[in-house]
Amino acid sequence: MRFTETELKGVWLIEPTPMVDDRGSFTRFFCEKEMADCGLVTRFVQHSRSCSTAKGTLRGLHYQREPYAEVKLVSCVRGAIFDVVVDMRPNSPTRYRWLGFELTHENRRQLYIPAGFAHGLQTLTDDTEVSYLISQFYTPHASTGARYNDPAFSIDWPESPTAMSERDRSWPPVR
Template sequence: MQFTPLKIEGAWSISPVRIEDERGWFARLFCEQEFAEHGLETRFVQHSASYSRESGTLRGMHYQKEPHPETKLVSCVQGRIWDVIIDLRPDSPSYLDWLSLELSAEEGMQFYIPQGCAHGFQTLTDDVIVHYLISNFHAPDAAGGIRFDDPAVGIDWPSPPTVISPKDLSWPILSRERQVFETAGYLEF
């Protein structure tokens, strides 16, 4: 595997090194030893998947508050997505910065997303399947989100969303969410 650190601290792209022959190819997608050598999470307690029918579908921007923050390892196993994170860690030099990677089934690159980041994606093709390895059990009471079009962040999405859930449309803009964070003590991730 090829590990590449990204501009948001703790975020990585992880690309498979494929061994090819007449049958096709083989690649390792996870190795506890290699992840540990890079200081990355090695314990993933949940493996989830999402399916999106239409190109332009937007899911996000989701995160888990303390005491249930999540590290995610995201891959697109069918189709293509534009995957995005926002750094919500106030003590981080990249606080409120966003970062995107294009993930596809063809290339097999994975996005390692550290705790304290909101995550979402937009599908670039129809019939997309995304897999998530998640380091913590889902805690509904700790679930949070930020609007995908929050002007304080300014994510430049590939296109206007064609499908988005009512829940994702109802997330507050960051200026209001920050007041909620500060009031509830959620600024520590």
């Protein structure tokens, strides 16, 4: 596995390295030792999946407030997504900065999202499935979000959303 820390401290792009032979391939997607060697959280208490039927579906931006802030390890297991993280940490020098990554079932990339970041995605294909390893249990009263088109972020989404929840559409501006 290849680990690359991004320009937003604590956000890592993880690229599994498949072993390929005449039978096909074998790929390791999680290694506690390798992640711990990078200083990453290795305990995940939930494994969730989202399935989106239509290209352009937008989910997010979601996060949980302290003391229930979550670390997420996100991968696309079918289709393709534009995966976005936004630094929401109050004292961070990169607060409200965002990064986007294309995750597909072909490139097998994973995104490690530390606590204090909002997460969202837009599907780039129909019938997309996304896997999430999550470090904290879902805590409804700590769950919050930010609007996908908040001018404080100016996220450059690939296209206008074709589907999204009313909740995601109505988050208040952050400023």
